[in-house]
Amino acid sequence: MLELLPMVFAAPGEALARAEEVLSGRPVPLHASVAHQVIGIWQRDFGDMRLALHHLRRARAWAARAESADREADVLGTLGVALVHAGRTRQGMDALRRGVERGSGHTRARVLFRLAYSWWVLGHHREALEDVRRAIPVLRQADDVIWTARALTLRATVHLALGSVDRADSDFGAAEALWETTGQEHDKADAVESRGLAAFRAGDVPVALRLLDEAEERYAKLGTPTFMLSIRRCEVLMAAGLAAEALAEADTALGALDGIGGQSTRRAELLLAAARAARLADEPQTAIARAALAVRLFAGQRRTWWEAHARLVLTGARHAAGRRSGRLVADAAKVAEQLVALGAPAAPEASLLAGRIALDLGWTADAERHLAAAARSRRGGPPLARMTGWAAQALRAQAAGSPRGVLEACRRGLDVLDDHRMTLGASELRARATAQGAELAALAQKAGMVSGGPRRLLVWSERWRATALSAPPNRPPADPALLSDLTAYREIAARAEEARREGRPVPALEREQRRLEREIRSRTLHMRGAAPDGGDRFDAGRLLARLGEDVRLVELAVLDGRVQVLLCGRGRVRRFEAGLLAAAETEAEHVQAGLRRLAHPGAQARLPLVEAAGRRLEELLLGPAAAHLGDGPVVIVPPGRLHRVPWALLPSLRERVLSVSPSASSWLRAKETAPPDGGRPVLVRGPGLATGGAEVPELAGRYGGATVLEHEDATVPRVLAELDGAALAHMAAHGAFRADGPLFSSLRMADGPLIVHDFERLDRSPYRIILSCCDTARFASVGADELLGLVTALLPLGTAGVVACSAPVNDAAVVPLMLALHEGLDRGLSLAEALRDARGALPPDALHRATGWAFTAFGAA
Template identity: 35%
Template structure:
């Protein structure tokens, strides 16, 4: 929000009044630079005893202090300006000072005092000044959440400002009305106001105002759901505002809320904490509870419900002290959601009071969420009529508004239909909500935005799965299992357009990584270089998020069991599903689909956690024999127990080759360690639909095999040469020929690629997972920009097959990216492996690939061949899986 001010009048040169008005103009254009001039003007006005000059100078100083966040000092000087205006008998100056005082007071979190000040200004002003004051009153009403009242004030003020040709104040009023309209979900009208304001600001050469308008356009676009557009505006705003000495905290506020809207909760918390610190440092207390609420919502989405409840209740208390009832209701809603997750008892009356405030305040999205909470509570307590009374108006939102709100409306409609016993129609409503979210997701060009935004699908897919489980038919359970997993990979994104700036940043990142490696080898400090690396990664991430999405390649929905069964042939499908803390299995064998309840998820997870530890101990060349024997015993015992839990009750799969669709921690299980899977061809796929698409795809027109070895691995060079020798015409890229550019070029031209290199899964930032080559790391962002990739890829690299698993079994990492770009078969390790021990396995694997064996069969045979050569060799071989088809 921008405060209003009237135009200063002309004055004779070289007087206190002229100096004060010069300071006033500077305060508006560059608040940071204006303060010294304004302080000099205040002292000169006092010396000359000129109350008019003193009023203008104090006004300039108070305005600049307010714009720079020094709100308490601003309030003191603006009160002084009002006193001097009264002393000079100038209702205009006194009224203008009280307008700015009102804005400063609302920033300090004193809305009642602010309304008192603005009403005092209105009572003394006439003409243009009164129109400006009325627009300022609308700003204050907006800030305290009284949006309809604010809009009514703007309807009077803006036509009056147009008549008086107060261009600067008209520009400010348009900005502020745009924000008010966006709060009421009138997004097109809001953008029209902001763009008109931008035109006026450019005509008046007001760069700081242009930055503020860009920030507000970003805010509106985020509400509307256009995330790339919002990020572009916020980046422009940040650059402009910093350059011209304005306050960055509001940009941080908008950015945190945008990040939250796409489920990036860790980044949301980081930015929100920076914003709180910035607002507190400038003593602008009004916005502090807003950021606490953002922190609370991020914690709630991240499953940290106790933290969410604490932050939300503190925010509600602070909002109440500021008399911001609508905002307080928002905070109380988050506290209720967190409290329910923590098992707290919440009264119907408490939730109803929240609904009433949000509905009265026109907060449609929040009111919808509150109604869903109220409906859920009423349904649990057997009050079907009350539940329906909330769900009916909530379901009406499915026809209008942003994608997320329409999807939530369809969720409400599904609950209504379910309550009526219309389960088939309820499932149709869930599908409609998912279709809206998936269409919206394709507009997000960046992978991380698409993955994390899947959090909005979770309740819909959970409801669909719940309906299917109650129905009991395996076919319906299969459909909803498929709809709830790896939607990003099934709905493949379009290739991003060329971006020279992003390419340059990736080159800088590689060079920096090399400098870090050299410095470490030389025993030199690397802290400064690591800071540069972090900054470059942030710039690459932010730049990539600006890239537009597209229509994407939307799938027609999950593959049907009958179509899938025909493609499976003599294979068996084994798909795992988590539901209410239990692990279930779906099997499809000879066209017959069956469902089995297996074990508690927690029991399986506990066993999965033991495997990396056992393999690590087994892989140590310098380990004592007793340690190695204990590790082998632990691995064998764990494998037997997992085999019993996961496979023992599935007699129908027999000894058939398996297509496994994991969930959660099972994505990182090295399946060959299980007795039932030893020597059996096993293919792991993120979804059955994705497996079917890859299995039935036409073959690649590309031919040939490429091999590359990265630096720093004792066996990589010999391994690459041995693998290349197996394939006719294959050449190994070694030493300084194994560069990122050479490998990326090879990936676009061959049908089979083998990479022996250090691999790293960056769990905190998985799109910077990498393979180390001669000139630095090849990262996920490099792969995403390739026009094509080989149909078969072998990554003889530690951890390269493991992915970070997010909500909805969405995957991030090197392996997931190869699959997303079109690789049909990928062989890689899902656990840390001893790099020096992979060569025997890789040679055995490629010998079979060269003879035409399928990758899954070739891997199983190679693992059997090398398993007993040594404990370390066993550990290395065990970690590899075949992903894809």
């Protein structure tokens, strides 16, 4: 009968059914006690806490009737843990202490483990370590593999909470070796989950995500809830820059937990995770609400460690919501003192917060004291802890009036984050992780402008601009499961598109498509990056030399919400101040709306309104710099939030050779990229175009030996094979931008969508690529100043120049534009030169003019 107890964590469903079967008969007291305990454990960990307590109390009553002290002690241990999880801390700890007193030998060691576990739940880590250390030798001596492995796992988890990653690794490794000798499937899943937490604490986000996903798969096979896993995944997602996803996961888990009447302790922890995520997702009011409730729950549960962390989030959220007061400084300082006393690694974060608020109030002496405490963490620990320290050091230097000190602290902090980001193999994670350096980058830009003028401001603007594009993402592994998912995704997406055209229902297909998207994204997020090689630092002198006498590069930096125009050329960098970024963003949206209207015949009356909006955009974005552009080509380097500006609409740029680049470094790299030897043009025509891709047959005749892929030949595998290393690719295919998942933005091929994830598998993307369809130059702005989309996937992979479209266009009007563009290329022009001439060759009506403005040349080819 006692074999049912370990079965709860080996085969939970079977254990529950067998226990209920025992109780359906007339069991003896000992058997009844075990059966009720099994049901109580199942309900405690996977179900309703009310039912758990009911069954565990019955188990204790039957144990008393069985007159077995050890049986009663064991049940008291289980009951004590359940009471703690139900928020009845005093009753739970009393039950556990009575269990320790009643038990003897091996049983007493098991109850000691549960007492240690409860101390960990409560945040009393030193007490937890003391009790689990007392239990382990007895469990080992009894050759109790299962409970020894559990005790080692618990000790490792406590070490992690205290920041001792190496000790935790050792214990996790020993526990995992023991688990492999057992059939405890749930415990094995928990071990994988714990290893994921250890990987995260060691700074390895991709491995952490992979292990947590593996643990989730194991739990799913057992049919058990995963609330602790959700809490840990939220922590990893936040560190990866995926705060909105962490908030959604925490709220979903909260709903599920409340639905089954689950553990009160887990509810408080999920509320804390949700509050942290909301704070990082710039939802301070949501963070305040979640954190305030978490504080109340933790206080009622007597969980001081957790309450202190919740108060830290609550104070930070109130500060983010605009509150500034001496009381808030005192709150943050008190939390910092508590966290130091508890040995919590988050203490520097609280000191940094206290210092920030004190600076806001002008309390420089108080700020220095708190920031100095936070700055000590810059010397060691995980990357994000060191980032906290360098941020504190930068604020100290700013308060002391030392621009040089600010720049040094910012440089060191951003170097730490660079190293961390390069461990991430997925371009999405690299881009999103930059948000953690946004403050340092802004501080450095301000200090750079004060201490070194325009050239230094340019250097620091480049230091944190489009850094995700500074190196190609790691190629997705030759993973059969990933390749299978990509193939299945194309098939399902194609079937869904066909069903929509025929008016058939698609919910089932859409659900399967979303499932496959999650699988594909998950596998790519697991990729680890290569070790950082240092890379080439941006050199303003090298840029100016490459620009020469005629070309002007205009980099737009944003300081305190206002656009700063850095005009580079003729051996110098000049700074001009333009308008407010928020106003420019609003005007750009108006322009996009106008271009959408002009894409339809009969909208001629809208043309003056769009042109007037273009003039206002120029005033906001270029200001007085517009009069100093000279007569030669212009390269625009905008911040990510201005990616939808149709730059050719601005009056001073309308007749120019114009290109756009995510950064000056990216332009330099494109300028110095050599075309492949002997590459043939590749012409692709996808299905469903209004004109049927009418330019492709004429281009095929013009290029002679070009590879033409159309109709059933235009499949994703065939297209990718031909694009790899091509000199020039022209793709006439429907484009779809996915704001909710930019790496699933696509071009429609004969067998389904060609997505960004597919392009990332290329060894080298085409040297030049022309995308003659709508929405191919749309991006998602993420992180500090990063863009995710089709064009930004191509640029790090070897493409030196792209022509793409940022707005819906009229298909028929695109054809003459594309033909004129290729005429220019035939004459040896660059993409930007050819596009300028092609615009001039179009009829002067509103429809064709809007079409020309909607297309942009990116890069330098």
